[in-house]
Amino acid sequence: CRHFHLSLQSGSDSVLRRMRRRYSISDYRQSVSLIRALVPEAAITTDIIVGFPGETSAEFQESYKLCQKLRFARIHVFAYSPREGTQASRMPEPVEDRVKKQRNQRMLALAKESAQNFSQRFLGRTMPVLWEKRSDGIWSGHTDNYIKVYTRSNEALTNKLLSVKLVGLFNQDGVWGR
Incomplete structure (x- = not known):
């Protein structure tokens, strides 16, 4: 980390x-x-x-x-x-x-x-994200360097580590990932 x-x-x-x-x-x-x-x-x-x-x-x-x-x-x-x-x-x-x-x-x-x-600094890069929780249909998790990442998914992502492209600033405290 x-x-x-x-x-x-x-x-x-x-x-x-x-x-x-x-x-x-x-x-x-x-x-x-x-x-x-x-x-x-x-x-x-x-x-x-x-x-x-x-x-x-x-x-x-x-x-x-x-x-x-x-x-x-x-x-x-x-x-x-x-x-x-x-x-x-x-x-x-x-x-x-x-x-x-x-x-x-x-x-x-x-x-x-x-x-x-x-x-x-990390927008446009693909980074591993550990997904933590879902709220109102949006998942949140963190990269290994503490960037909060958000995404939409119908899958259960809790505790999954997935590669995610960071595409834009989101929600005043993080980035949107795909």
Whole structure:
């Protein structure tokens, strides 16, 4: 499977320190570079938290620009929400809800664009797809590099691995296959 999930959390070293993460942006970039060198068509997915306590506009921009630069296959975006009993819930300078919402929307738009750009690279190619489920007459499954694929079929495809031509972007999160 050519899919690697590397949780980024933030693209700002100062936010990562406040989150008590044990890695730097430099470390993270090296990991991504190594994966891309060894597995060039791998999907690299990540998680981003926007609005962590004290996150400045400049720190958010660092995250946004890093996500643009690293060209993730998927970005799972979360707006920070305090959890009782955690250190973060007691941190000063909470980010205003309206600011969190704006940052969340910007990052979600980037996530959509990033996923479409990744999927688009594979249009016209035939790839193995593991079919998972059917809903409203449409089957969905994934390639080995985490591209979500949709198709119509009257056959029972669950858990079948079939070669499928990827023909176009579909449903905001995947591609249509034949």
